[in-house]
Amino acid sequence: MPNISRLIFMRPRSVLLLLFYVLCAAVLLSAGIGAVDIPPRTVLSLITKPPFTDAWEHIPALQTQQAIILWDIRLPRLALAILTGASLAVAGSAMQALLRNPLAEPSLVGVSAGAALFTSAGIVLGGYKLTVLQDVMGELALPALAFSGSLLVSILIYKISSHQSKTSMTLMLLAGIAINSLCVALIGLLTFIANDAQIRTLTFWSLGSLGSATWSTVGITACLSIIGIIVLLRKAGALNALALGESQAGLLGISISRLNRTCVVCIALSVGAVVSMTGIISFVGLVAPHIVRMTLGPDQRLVMPASAIVGAILVVCADLIARTVVAPTEIPIGIITTLIGVPFFLLLLFRMRQHIQL
């Protein structure tokens, strides 16, 4: 590995600000492109006129259609894209720090698949029980199922891979791959019991799509995943210390078991909240933190917020590609992120091959 691993030496605040501007530009671009094109200037003027306000009444008649498309379709979808990217990236970087393993990623080790399996099973097998659950919990029912799935998988992987306060990278990856395959296979099995409408939903859950975004689903996802993200961001300093190993971090006064518990629950929460709305979107949690680490260094206090923004940029751009390339149909977004992510992952393995010990 090269001696200097950082490409950019900038003040953290300027880096985050710069990334934020890039995200804004991507959002502006994506909001304007689609079946109906909206010029950036119009996007900017319409974005200040939300529905159900006085300003909405003053939109010129020519722009009414554009305003409706922007506010009802594009913006909720973009909001979901940003949330998805940020949650997956923060969860990914936290997971990598927690397991001291740069290859850990929620979709690679089955955390996302666990969430997708539980939601799919709920839809296909739940029947009457799901209706009752939805009556009680409303729109929280599916996120709750997804959260239980991702939490179960996270705990399982963690229990299998750590032994006597050591976490084995090999065990973690292998267990994760096995659990991931199991979940994908079970989702496949569900397609045989499912009816046609459910089969479409299942395909959507295994490959990911932001198409279901409405303001109410975005709201639910936001509440849950932002809690997870904030708690994880607050653990950045402790996660840095974990790079010294669990025993040294313990000697620095960190309660390791509590840190592990908090992080595992929050990773499951933010991943579960997102997956219940979007399905499995792979590799974002791997690519975003790595771009950040390669350019800015491994300090989690910078890596986590910066990868949140980079993840959001990635998902916004991937979704733009997914819905425009073969318009009027859509490519599932998970295919796009995998197409970008796999070469990146292989590049990473290539760079790490001297250091890796399996």
Added chain:
Amino acid sequence: MLKVTNASLSIGNKKLLNGVNISIEASEFIAICGPNGAGKSSLFKLLSGELTPNQGAVHLHQIKLTDWKPRQLARHRALLQQHCEVGFDYTAKEVVLLGRYPHHQGNIQAYDKTIAEMAMHEMDIGHLANQVYSTLSGGERARTHMARVLAQIWDPATRCKLLLLDEPIASLDVLHQHKTLQLAKQWTRTRKTTVIAIVHDFNLASQYADRIALLHKGEIKIFDSPDVVMQPEHIKSCFDVDCIMMSHPDDGSPVICNRRVSA
């Protein structure tokens, strides 16, 4: 200052330590010697609070180690482990700054940075500050970790600090072996720090340590000044090696010269 009373430790069926009693005064420099598997590292795990004894107790400042708040304890005692690897590409300075975690809790202040720089300077690694840890040599890595534990208990206002060094000189060249032990000795004198170090080289131990503890099969054989401990019969009973006693021409500290082991 540090008191171990009748401490026993076993993991599974294996008895690692058996009825250890030690009492260490403030600002002493203690060397712990003993053959492989004698329980030296296990003893350190008890002293640092990482493990609690199955029997007996460890007190630091008359307070039982298990009653210390983790963060307070981390500000008073630091442990240099024998093997410590760093995940991800942190620079040497970032690694040293991790030692300040009990003070900054993730929110690094200018004060922490100054201390990290001073600690690195003490260990002759100031010039490596911005190098990535994984590109450092073995000795440089060891000195980075030494700087990290020094930074952890640097604050002059903290009274009665405890520094535990598990084979601090194993991967160092002869100059840095002496420099490190000299530094540790100096800390006991000027910074009110108690230092306990596991050292394999008796001759180095006798030059710097106030007292040497000889550990054998989980028990303290003898714990006294270097002149008393370094007698051929003690070495023979613990290590099964014959040796000759001499005295150092400079200061008269005991020096042992091992005889060849018969085939």
